[in-house]
Amino acid sequence: MNLEAFWDSPGPSRFIDTALDNIDKFGVVAVHAPDRIANLVPDILAKKAFSRNRVQPVSIHMKDIGVARSPVSLLASRLQGGRRIRIRTTKDFLDTLADSPRTVIVSGLNRETWDLWSGFVSSVRSETKNDVSKIPKIVVVMPANVSQKQMFQTFGNQALQRWQGIVDRLDMESWVNQEHLPASGIVERLARETCLEVSGPNMFLLRELLKLDERQQIEPWGILKEASETWVGKKSATWREGLVDEWDGAVRVDTMVLAIRNQRAAFGKRVWRAQARILLSFIEDIRSMIVRRHSQYLQGLLPWDHPHFNNRNTRHHIDEYDIRDLSLALRNRMTKEERDLVLSAAKDITNPLAHMSTVSYDDVIQLLHLYDEVSIPVVEPGWDWPDVGQKLVMLVGSPAAGKSTWAKRHYDRSEIVSSDEVRASSPRFRGRGKDKIVFDEVRTRAMKLLKDGSNAVIDATHLKAEDRKESRSIVPRWMKIEYVVVDRPLEEKVRDQDWRIKVGEDFVREMHERFIESKEEILRGDDDPRVTVNEISS
Known part of the structure; x- marks a missing residue:
């Protein structure tokens, strides 16, 4: 950074x-x-x-x-x-x-x-x-x-x-957002939030944390403890060395000092704060989804008493059921997938956080897999579309790879839906934190084309597996999907990156590396049998 x-x-x-x-x-x-x-x-x-x-x-x-x-x-x-x-x-x-x-x-x-x-x-x-x-x-x-x-x-x-109490959370978030795409998805948001909470006002530490993979970012103790071993004999912490400052209205000792002193409990509280911000919101989304699906049955149970709390927590409204209540109240009503999801949300996520303990990376991933099983739409996408040979084309590649140029050479402009053009089309799509509404709009426009019997070419990077999955999810199971994987040498990307919008050499290099890391699964079509892959050197 x-x-x-x-x-x-x-x-x-x-x-x-x-x-x-x-x-x-x-x-x-x-x-x-x-x-x-x-x-x-x-x-x-x-x-x-x-x-x-x-x-x-x-x-x-x-x-x-x-x-x-x-x-x-x-x-x-x-x-x-x-x-x-x-x-x-x-x-x-x-x-x-x-x-x-x-x-x-x-x-x-x-x-x-x-x-x-x-x-x-x-x-x-x-x-x-x-x-x-x-x-x-x-x-x-x-x-x-x-x-x-x-x-x-x-x-x-x-x-x-x-320089004392000068840097706050907004400053660190602002800096990260200048250098990185906004975090999307639970895992990436949790990793980003943990990096911010662990680094506090230490910009040097934040820069190093953001170089790690998501598992290390979510569980950073091991790598920071290893790094701290090079600080031989360093036990004190002073403002002069940049190891003590004010943060969130309180005096804060740098996280590296906690690692040096082996103060894992104090370190864990910082990770816990980050996890609580992201995961408790997600647990509420899961709770609300299950309550909506079983609202009539849950309504009929009211007033409902939790059997393990001696009637001290009587529920009088369906919105008062918490995630742990649902595992008992609906134990004979939920599907196996729903039951596994609710038990994981209650046991692996909610219980540790309620006791100010941290959640493991593996437990988060397991919860997301269970959520994917349960949150599949009830209505099959494209159920009323004609089958006239139209297909979904997903461009895949880092910025400045030549995706847009390739698309314009091979498809009519009316068939291309560009994320950049969506951003430019309205002020509501511009600015930080707008990725979700931009790509919701991109996919809505693509679905309209496909419903009308036309091809839809989504011009976006699609570097994250989660983003590719979202785009594939908009089409029915019978429809063909083509990945057009566009790439060229890094030197050419750096040279030409200014043609549309100045994003900076570091950003171009970072996205190129992300593409290289994901290339193997991209060329496999993410193991989706509907996908054919067309690799292009622009």
């Missing part, structure tokens, strides 16, 4: 903007951040400062200077393009160069160089107390081991911008 994109998220973006606003107000200001964040701040400040006033800032990284030089002489030299100029005092500097429009960004300070710069900043504040027109534009990225008291004394309270 691109770390620069992280700074476009609301909290980090506001942090940088506030620092630049402070320069306009106070002239000489400080930014105080943990070491890992402080290493990124100078470049981000420089880019944003330039975008504001179109004047290239001056960046001074003290570790690159080699020797401790006077801030006055160093600033004079840099602001004059490297030319030597006889300026020896702070007053000389302010009289000669303070009105420069260029912002100076100072970083890489240690204790020795900080002593020099703190003296310079104090001198500037003293000299400009009665003449604010001479205040230069300087931002100092502070070493993390300087106390706030020292910084307040040097810069003043208002001119100090501190």
Whole structure:
């Protein structure tokens, strides 16, 4: 994931903007951040400062200077393009160069160089107390081991911008959504939510978690514990190292510290929070489906008492039945598939979550398989369609592979349903989190074509097995389905990805890798006997 994109998220973006606003107000200001964040701040400040006033800032990284030089002489030299100029005092500097429009960004300070710069900043504040027109534009990225008291004394309270509680859940979600497609399906949503909850405000950890497969993302303890073994002797956690910060209104110790300390119970609570958000909602969907199917029978049982709770939880309305009630109230009414689903939902998912325990990846997968068995539509799709030889064509391939070009060469435009064109057709299909309604519309349009006796060509990536299954599910069992698998070399995809919409090289590479990982099952037609596969090199 691109770390620069992280700074476009609301909290980090506001942090940088506030620092630049402070320069306009106070002239000489400080930014105080943990070491890992402080290493990124100078470049981000420089880019944003330039975008504001179109004047290239001056960046001074003290570790690159080699020797401790006077801030006055160093600033004079840099602001004059490297030319030597006889300026020896702070007053000389302010009289000669303070009105420069260029912002100076100072970083890489240690204790020795900080002593020099703190003296310079104090001198500037003293000299400009009665003449604010001479205040230069300087931002100092502070070493993390300087106390706030020292910084307040040097810069003043208002001119100090501190990285603490800056990042929240919205920021991390925003960053992920810039770099990845929105999560779809229970497993992917659960994996994404677990990554966000486990990483908290640690963008470096989140980036690594998102590289793992879904099983590792949902059950990350083992791989994080293994990684923690390289942190030899590391037991403490400090803000300076970026291992403690505020998150969701509370002080939070980084998850890697929990792994180092072998605090699996505390770690499990973070995973549990993610699972509760996703899985309890899904359990409610299952409960509602079963209640609707058996509503008349359940209505006739009211008022209903749970036999194991001594009549303390009498149900007076069918919406009051919970998933555990249904396994008893309907034990002689449900089909075997329904009974297996309800028992799995109650025993493997609801019970652990109710006791703040985590659910295994295998139990989630089992529940989804059982749900697929039960949630098959009662009405056969396409039951009233004519059989005139029409077929469903599903394009499969990563972005920039050439799918749309191939489709337009081989089919009439009226037969093609493009997910990109659906997005562009209305504001309600654009923006984050709109994938589901976009593909619902794509499949609705495809069904209309097939019902009218025409071929339907769905122009979408279809890289996820779940998405391909959804598209296949819209047609009757007698209808032919063709996978047209379109691919070309990665270099050509990267080269041509800008032709329609700029998605970024990292995104193109990620989707190419996803295609390679899924290619074997795609070329097997997902083991669906209705599917024939046509592999194309565009």
